[in-house]
Amino acid sequence: MTSLAVVLVSPKNPGNVGSAARAMLNMGASDMRLVAPRCDHLDPEARRLSVHAVTVLEGARVYATLAEALADRDVALATTARERKNLPLPRLPSELRPLLQSADRPALVFGPEESGLTSEDIALCQGSVRVPTGEYASLNLAQAVLLLCYEFLQAREAPPVEHKAAPREQMEGMYAHLLAFMHRIGYTDDVRAPQTMRHWRTLLDRARPSAREVQFLRGLWQQGIWAANRADERAAPPANPEDTDA
Structure with a gap:
């Protein structure tokens, strides 16, 4: 799964970013993406702790928003140890491997060190995953990256899948269009x-429509x-001749 992207949302500590880069390279992943980072990912501490993964740091791309970082991905999994209201429960990596196996451009999303991902971040993803830990569930960022990259890179053994899901950029455009449609028809x-929209996102993300199906x-x-616009025009009363300049 060399196409796996690791997305770090608002990382604070450059050492954690460097250690995460090292963990990625250990597992054969090199596509690092940083969303609104609060540190310099090329800081000397980040370089030192990356050891031989400096190339991963230097190749990292920086984005203003998570939606932009996921725009070209077809499946994204959020990492969280907590249950969130109105969002699917986080599942174990073994349960989500089939989803990753079917993806061409998957992503793993990790939140800020001190707070984790927000519910809004998780809603942009097609599922959430938790590392099976003991009662104390707090992991260092690099530890979480290493464990989950290891878990999901086992999906390399899966046979290729013909179906190609639409990238997230297309899916988000579709959801904006759906919302406008639902408002327009009441x-x-x-x-x-x-x-x-959460319900519709769950349904359509599970279906994983292709780019052509999104167009349909x-x-x-x-x-x-x-x-709906035509119906409104037909229902409008005729103009009063006295209101015109004629």
Whole structure:
């Protein structure tokens, strides 16, 4: 799974970033992505603790948001040890291996050292994974990267899968279109929309539509918006001649 991307969200300690780079290289992964880092990933401490993985640090890409970092990925798994309201329960790596096996461009997402990922971050991913630990579940960032890269790189042994899911950038565009469609036809409102969208995200992320299938869905929604607009035009009362300049 050389295409595996490791995404670190807002890392604070350059030593942790360097150690994470070393852990990645140990497991054969080299695509490091940093989202709004609070440290310099090329700091001397990061370089020192990366040992022979300086090339991973130097090749790391920096993004302003997690959505941008995941735009070209087809499957992303968030790491968390906590259950979150209205989000799927975190699962063990062994349960999620089939999902990673079917991915062409997978990603593992790790949160800030002191707080972990937010619920909004996790909602952008197609599942969440927890490391099976004892009662004390706090792991160093580099330890978590090493353990999960090891767990999921075992998916190398799986046979290739023909289906190619749409990248996240396309999926996020589809979700924005779906929300506009639902608002336009009165299916939801501003209060209910967040929970409604969580349900639709769960359903459609599980289906993993291809880029072509995403186009089909968006065509349907665009036609629905057009039809709703046409219905409004037909229902509008005729203009009063006295209101015109004629």
